[in-house]
Amino acid sequence: xxxxxxxxxxxxVIARSPFIIGNPLNYGWEDEFxxxxxxxxxxxxYPGETHRVETIDNYVITMFRIPYSHKLNNQNEKRxxxxxxxxxxxxxxxxxxxxxxxxxxxxxxDAGYDxxxxxxxxNRYSRNNTRLSTLHxxxxxxxxxxxxxxDISAMIDHILQTTGETATHYVGxxxxxxxxxxxxxxxxxxxxKIKTAHLLAPVVFMGNMKTVLAKYTRRFIGRPNQLTRxxxxxxxxxxxxxxxxxxxxxxxxxxxxxxxxxxxxxLYNGELGRDSNMNMTVSDRMxxxxxxxxxxxxxxxxxxxxxxGRFCQLDFGQKENLKKYGQSTPPDYNLANIDPDxxxxxxxxEDQLASEIDVEYxxxxxxxxxxMFHVPDPTFTHSDFVWSNHVKxxxxxxxxxxxxxxxxx
Numbered sequence: 001x002x003x004x005x006x007x008x009x010x011x012x013v014i015a016r017s018p019f020i021i022g023n024p025l026n027y028g029w030e031d032e033f034x035x036x037x038x039x040x041x042x043x044x045x046y047p048g049e050t051h052r053v054e055t056i057d058n059y060v061i062t063m064f065r066i067p068y069s070h071k072l073n074n075q076n077e078k079r080x081x082x083x084x085x086x087x088x089x090x091x092x093x094x095x096x097x098x099x100x101x102x103x104x105x106x107x108x109x110d111a112g113y114d115x116x117x118x119x120x121x122x123n124r125y126s127r128n129n130t131r132l133s134t135l136h137x138x139x140x141x142x143x144x145x146x147x148x149x150x151d152i153s154a155m156i157d158h159i160l161q162t163t164g165e166t167a168t169h170y171v172g173x174x175x176x177x178x179x180x181x182x183x184x185x186x187x188x189x190x191x192x193k194i195k196t197a198h199l200l201a202p203v204v205f206m207g208n209m210k211t212v213l214a215k216y217t218r219r220f221i222g223r224p225n226q227l228t229r230x231x232x233x234x235x236x237x238x239x240x241x242x243x244x245x246x247x248x249x250x251x252x253x254x255x256x257x258x259x260x261x262x263x264x265x266x267l268y269n270g271e272l273g274r275d276s277n278m279n280m281t282v283s284d285r286m287x288x289x290x291x292x293x294x295x296x297x298x299x300x301x302x303x304x305x306x307x308x309g310r311f312c313q314l315d316f317g318q319k320e321n322l323k324k325y326g327q328s329t330p331p332d333y334n335l336a337n338i339d340p341d342x343x344x345x346x347x348x349x350e351d352q353l354a355s356e357i358d359v360e361y362x363x364x365x366x367x368x369x370x371x372m373f374h375v376p377d378p379t380f381t382h383s384d385f386v387w388s389n390h391v392k393x394x395x396x397x398x399x400x401x402x403x404x405x406x407x408x409x
Contacts, residue, residue, distance in 0.1 A: 062125040087174030091292035092117035148182025188337035196342040200385035207309035208355035222307025224317035237291040343370035348380040
């Protein structure tokens with residue numbers, strides 16, 4: 001196992017070397033072979049902006065904005081804001097890959113909203129820290145806990161300060177739902193800054209997750225041990241030309257390897273050898289933008305959730321827990337702090353990561369049941385909430401209608 005960890009570290013160092021992508025301290029997306037979310041927005045005729053926000057712990061988060069719709073010419077009108085937050089190993093590109101006719105970001109802009117797309121620390125757009133290089137292991141010493149309390153709060157504050165609004169709408173997919181609950185339970189004052197929250201495939205409790213890969217690995221990395229200490233605080237699946245070439249060469253040409261690669265990338269596809277409803281055009285564009293990179297600690301934290309059946313902070317082991325938390329086990333997030341008003345859950349039976357049992361259990365833990373939409377399509381998977389052929393009528397139109405109802409009330 002130590003050999004594997006050393007090999008993975010070596011590959012990352014090679015991938016970030018000047019011979020592969022240039023300056024190893026760059027943002028990770030300013031390379032000639034990559035387009036940014038802003039570039040992709042403008043290709044469709046929409047105005048696009050790039051914003052950078054520094055968190056309290058010195059990470060620089062990149063946000064992209066569609067301030068108004070060129071179809072409406074509504075730049076001088078009052079436009080309510082909405083923040084879209086991606087899932088694990090994804091990025092802001094995910095919200096626009098389906099194009100203007102189906103992608104949520106474009107549809108919201110055309111409905112009169114000021115649309116902001118966030119990027120979690122460590123992904124291809126948020127690879128900077130004013131004190132740490134990405135080559136330093138401490139850069140990767142974070143989980144989705146820090147993304148929730150520091151990144152999401154900084155994004156919300158930046159949106160409100162920039163626009164003068166007092167609250168924003170929120171849409172999160174997968175990890176984008178986890179970090180929402182982390183923030184709202186840990187810093188409940190942020191509940192007042194949310195108008196409506198739309199949580200697609202909520203990943204909070206995970207005891208009934210159906211992913212086969214997780215079932216096989218839970219006994220090894222579902223709790224602190226020597227293996228997890230070797231795997232912790234490392235970059236995984238970075239978005240670089242080096243790894244893209246490996247994927248194209250090995251995963252796209254050999255049928256057996258293609259199946260293995262699909263299983264490996266199930267963390268953001270939500271599939272496991274299954275056919276999905278994904279738009280094939282989106283699938284081609286995803287090869288250019290995904291996986292977008294993350295910290296291995298994010299994965300370990302999720303595996304702990306799966307093993308324990310709890311929604312709690314990261315388990316460092318009894319000795320370190322006593323130092324960090326003042327108790328031998330990590331504390332649970334206090335769901336009593338969550339304001340259920342304006343909260344919407346979207347979930348499905350075929351989701352391999354967000355089990356319908358776990359989603360309904362989560363809803364029962366809140367002080368009031370949120371608005372629940374159980375997708376009637378029995379083939380609807382985890383990734384379909386963003387990239388399905390039917391995502392517009394099944395999900396996106398419902399989100400926009402709910403936001404419009406709030407604005408009209």
